[in-house]
Amino acid sequence: MDAEAQDSFREFVEHRSSALLKTAVLLSGGDRHAGEDLLQNALIKAAGRWHRIDEPEAYVRQILYRQQISRWRLKWPRRELSVAEPPEDRTGGDDSSAAEVRLVMRGALARLTARQRTVLVLRYFEDLPEADVARILGCSVGTVRSTTHRSLARLRVLAPELAALNTPSRPSRDYAPVEVRP
């Protein structure tokens, strides 16, 4: 990496790292440290081919998503977020405050698999259509759809407190917007 590339890399990181970090932290289930590690790894990869990249942000994001669900990460479970045991006496119910529900949801998101969480982040945080998610993750639209469905079902199992607000307005097969094929 020559001096000019380093300057351009620094400028990119300075302007975009905060936004990228948000995504990385979400992909890591809310763990800031793991998110920073994830982003750092993605940026290191991007730095290696900086002069060949046309759209750095899209490139780094793609690495973030794929890195998170890659076999390498699955092979090293120690790098996965481990969570404290769920509290024994969580009963939910009417007195659950909004803060409590959000915390419960965070805990549940953190306990999904990296793949499940990545799909939810792409669908519900980045608001991407299924076709784009499939392209980014290198899988079929059907896989995206089934993973989304299974992830939401898993959240309900991990956080029974959500049952109270868990009256889907639509049947589960309609979770996704209409798919657009290019």
Next chain:
Amino acid sequence: MNVEELVRDSLRDLAGEQEPAAPGFADRVLAERRRRRTRTFASVAAATAAVVAVSVAVPQLVSGGRDDVRPSGVTGGHSLPVTAISAGRTVVAAYYTTATRKTGKGDGVAERTYRLLDPSTGRYKKDNRWSYVAVAPGAKTAAVIERTLPASRFGLLDLTTGKVKQWFDVRTGAGGLAFSHDGTKLVITTYDEHPDVRVRVENGSGGVDPAFMEGGTSRSGYMIFDLESHNGSWWQIKPNRDVPSRADFAFTDDDKAVYAQVVGGNDGMEEFYNLSGKKITAPAKEKYLRWDVPARISPNGELAALGLTKEVNMGKKLPGKSYSSIRNPLTGKEITKVRGGQLLAWVDDHRLIAWERTTPLKNAGYKDHLVLVTIGSDKVVVLSGVRDPDDGPQRLAWEPVFAER
């Protein structure tokens, strides 16, 4: 709201709370890249030399990635921090050790020795002048009381220059100090006698090994001092036998009242006074707090830090894991547990600094270190060397003083 909407809201909330990446992130990435490349070349060279090719997994080193978290270096041989300990906006702005100094009649006084963080060098420096130090938000100014207690004045110390900018007289005898969270007020606890007197007690075997216990209370009241107008109002309070000899006041989360420790049926009990000398009931959010868990209420006001509720035995060799309770401040109901034996200070709405044990649960004594803990994660980040609270209090049992930068 259905689950998809809640997922969407939760993700956005979580993203919205993230502080920006720290300055210098790019440089850190580039430095890490250089380091890894060096290591890769070294691995390739080693593999070439090997006669039998074996598959060697080179574990990814856990990289820095924690620019907003600064653990401290320690001096050789003991655990006193040398360089600044911080996480996010929370910094250990000072720390102190305590030793009992014998006085004339065989009794003693417990005296603190402070080490203050110099913001210009990022290092702690011993400052023997003070018996009590409170650090203002911003960690650039401290309120100090000199060695002789109760004191007739307190000063505002510039932590960078080490010089007192201004002295203020307190005729009623100052013994302890605390800043309000907004930094505009001080509460000064006043005493008629030295609050740290230790009375010599003979032990059962005839006093071969004398011990000291706390003296009785002489607390006379408290002063609320306005740092903008430099006016203070002192409020006398009736003596109460349920008050320990040093029972300093500190501001509640909303700065609208002050609280202090009382001794009662349960550990950790507190009493509350408003800013006009009147005893009041606990504010709604502080009803369930404990005096001995200093972290108290999260910055967003939604979570209360409470005490140790669980310890997990990890066998004879590994340190046990402690868990403290995070509760709904209004209902006192436990929301979750977080790692840490004693929660000391919130870093943000999900992270705290805590003491955590470094020794196995059984037959290994108790030693601890400062760690950063995160709600929802079992992982801890070590911030300090190991402290041995049972051994030589003067040298090793240091206590941190936190401030927000």
